[in-house]
Amino acid sequence: MLGKPALPSINLDKTPMLLKIFRETSAVVQVEILKLKRDPFELFSRAVQPLLWLLVFGKVMAQVKGVAENEIDYLSFLAPGILAQSLLFSSIFYGISIIWEKDLGVVHKLLVSPAFTFSLVLGKAMAASFRGISQAVIVYLASFLIGVKVSWSFSSILGVVGLVILSSGLFSTFSLIIACLVKTRERFMGIGQLLSMPLFFASNAVYPLSLMPPVIKFLAQLNPLTYLVDALRYFMIDSGAPEHSMIWNFGILVVFFGLFLYIATRLYPGIIR
Amino acid sequence: MASTLTNNPGEPPEQALSAAIELVALSKSYHGFHVVDAISFKAGYGRIFGLLGPNGAGKSTTVKMLVTLSESSAGRAFVNGFDIEKQTQAVRTSLGYVPQLISADGNLTAYENLNFSAKLYGLLHSERKPRIYEALTFMGLFEHKDKIVKNFSGGMIRKLEIAQAILHKPRVLFLDEPTVGLDILARSTVWEKLRYLKSELNTSILITTHSMEEAEILCDDIAIMQQGKIVVQGDIKSLKETIGEHASLSDVFVHYCDNSMVDRGNYKDARQTRFTVDKLG
Numbered sequence: 438m439l440g441k442p443a444l445p446s447i448n449l450d451k452t453p454m455l456l457k458i459f460r461e462t463s464a465v466v467q468v469e470i471l472k473l474k475r476d477p478f479e480l481f482s483r484a485v486q487p488l489l490w491l492l493v494f495g496k497v498m499a500q501v502k503g504v505a506e507n508e509i510d511y512l513s514f515l516a517p518g519i520l521a522q523s524l525l526f527s528s529i530f531y532g533i534s535i536i537w538e539k540d541l542g543v544v545h546k547l548l549v550s551p552a553f554t555f556s557l558v559l560g561k562a563m564a565a566s567f568r569g570i571s572q573a574v575i576v577y578l579a580s581f582l583i584g585v586k587v588s589w590s591f592s593s594i595l596g597v598v599g600l601v602i603l604s605s606g607l608f609s610t611f612s613l614i615i616a617c618l619v620k621t622r623e624r625f626m627g628i629g630q631l632l633s634m635p636l637f638f639a640s641n642a643v644y645p646l647s648l649m650p651p652v653i654k655f656l657a658q659l660n661p662l663t664y665l666v667d668a669l670r671y672f673m674i675d676s677g678a679p680e681h682s683m684i685w686n687f688g689i690l691v692v693f694f695g696l697f698l699y700i701a702t703r704l705y706p707g708i709i710r
Numbered sequence: 711m712a713s714t715l716t717n718n719p720g721e722p723p724e725q726a727l728s729a730a731i732e733l734v735a736l737s738k739s740y741h742g743f744h745v746v747d748a749i750s751f752k753a754g755y756g757r758i759f760g761l762l763g764p765n766g767a768g769k770s771t772t773v774k775m776l777v778t779l780s781e782s783s784a785g786r787a788f789v790n791g792f793d794i795e796k797q798t799q800a801v802r803t804s805l806g807y808v809p810q811l812i813s814a815d816g817n818l819t820a821y822e823n824l825n826f827s828a829k830l831y832g833l834l835h836s837e838r839k840p841r842i843y844e845a846l847t848f849m850g851l852f853e854h855k856d857k858i859v860k861n862f863s864g865g866m867i868r869k870l871e872i873a874q875a876i877l878h879k880p881r882v883l884f885l886d887e888p889t890v891g892l893d894i895l896a897r898s899t900v901w902e903k904l905r906y907l908k909s910e911l912n913t914s915i916l917i918t919t920h921s922m923e924e925a926e927i928l929c930d931d932i933a934i935m936q937q938g939k940i941v942v943q944g945d946i947k948s949l950k951e952t953i954g955e956h957a958s959l960s961d962v963f964v965h966y967c968d969n970s971m972v973d974r975g976n977y978k979d980a981r982q983t984r985f986t987v988d989k990l991g
Contacts, residue, residue, distance in 0.1 A: 452832060464829035472817045475858075542811025546874070549777045550830040551802040709779060 461552040465560020470567055484575045487523040491579050509674060516580040517669035518642030521662055523572045528608035529633050531565050532616030533625050539708050548706055555702045561613060562606035569605030586675040596672035603690050604665045610697040617704035642666050664689040730755045730882045730914030736785035738771050745771050747938035748785060756912040760919060760929035767935040769918040773886050777807045790881045806875030810886040814870050816860035820851055823859060824874055831878040845873040865896025885917045889924060901927055922959040934966050942966045
């Protein structure tokens with residue numbers, strides 16, 4: 438039977454901090470992947486929307502010729518935008534699972550453990566990134582099938598994977614912040630709907646910044662999705678021309694992700710109050 | 711199996727070891743309202759302490775502060791000799807917690823649930839499997855280790871949560887309404903396991919409960935809370951003697967609680983209790 442604990446000391450975890458963060462974060466990610474493998478329906482259902490955007494909206498808009506086609510056709514212009522939209526939409530509602538875990542009591546178990554809160558938040562973000570990669574695979578394949586000039590070089594794919602991990606983490610952490618603030622599923626759904634469409638349309642996902650009225654253009658320049666789309670366009674599409682340097686695009690995304698991680702780490706313990 | 715709970719860095723100061731749990735004027739206020747109002751008590755090592763009281767008395771809030779889920783507004787408290795505000799990591803390593811809500815993940819197997827906890831508690835890779843098997847065997851769940859938890863009965867879920875809470879061999883165990891929603895057989899099993907943990911492993915246990923039967927069967931000492939204050943505390947036998955020769959614990963409870971204010975829970979408390987009962991029942 439269970440060995441008697443020696444009185445009265447305890448064994449504090451002496452693992453170096455980075456190793457401890459890695460162990461705890463990967464534990465959270467593994468659990469999320471297990472659950473997703475057991476019930477992959479969500480992955481398939483989330484694939485429908487980007488496919489509709491590409492196959493219906495994209496095909497129709499390509500006929501309209503509203504967007505000037507310089508070096509790339511409209512479908513090739515649109516595909517990275519739809520990948521970014523897919524990542525945004527799947528991550529922005531990630532917080533609802535956090536509220537569900539809070540209502541069940543699972544969060545209580547996590548928060549009384551000696552694990553760093555930062556690790557728990559980062560683990561959730563990385564789990565969302567895993568989902569993001571599956572979305573990227575679907576959009577990549579669909580884009581290829583409809584004739585988009587997708588870049589298959591190793592460095593391009595590596596760049597896209599990096600962006601998917603970073604942006605899914607960013608938007609899911611943003612979602613976790615909202616969940617910590619609103620605390621109920623009903624309110625969360627309302628806020629999620631309220632934020633997702635403006636974030637999508639006030640970006641360069643479906644039309645270039647140059648076509649936007651000044652106010653929308655200004656808002657788009659404050660929107661991290663704009664920088665994600667710009668970087669995706671560079672990596673994902675052959676001869677894709679970015680508007681900003683990659684250092685700038687990645688820098689903006691890293692800064693937003695770092696800021697959201699910090700805020701979410703501070704707010705997460707308060708979700709149960 | 712050799713215990714891993716033997717090293718020095720987490721050792722609390724000697725003077726703090728007289729009690730497994732000690733509260734000194736601990737308070738919690740929301741918007742000026744005292745949910746927990748300067749309560750003090752000590753729970754000894756190797757004993758079961760019952761925190762009793764009507765709905766909304768402040769029992770769960772007190773436990774949440776002790777397990778570091780909620781910050782106190784004033785006062786101090788120690789768990790295994792560690793200050794709950796200043797030595798949070800040491801407190802968390804010292805304790806196991808079974809909340810009233812369901813903390814086991816229904817989409818994982820029993821083994822996966824415990825393995826996840828083992829990783830969060832920093833158990834060495836080589837220790838995890840034997841420790842998980844040991845805890846599952848102790849709680850009578852070994853044959854169910856590879857079954858998905860959402861197919862478990864309420865009693866099995868509660869047993870799994872206790873297995874999860876004792877996996878790292880905590881010195882102090884907190885259980886918030888551990889048998890709410892369970893049938894008599896499942897309740898008896900939980901009581902039997904808790905008594906074993908106390909008597910054989912010297913685990914100190916604090917439970918909150920509405921059930922006088924549960925308190926009478928399990929607890930060595932109790933404190934009755936009402937409206938955030940402790941109205942009486944002591945060992946059960948002495949408290950009964952203060953009421954009368956044949957007094958029951960229910961008599962003690964009714965005697966010390968103001969009947970006009972017995973049930974002060976709010977909508978959230980009621981929803982939480984019914985949710986748990988619904989899921990476990």
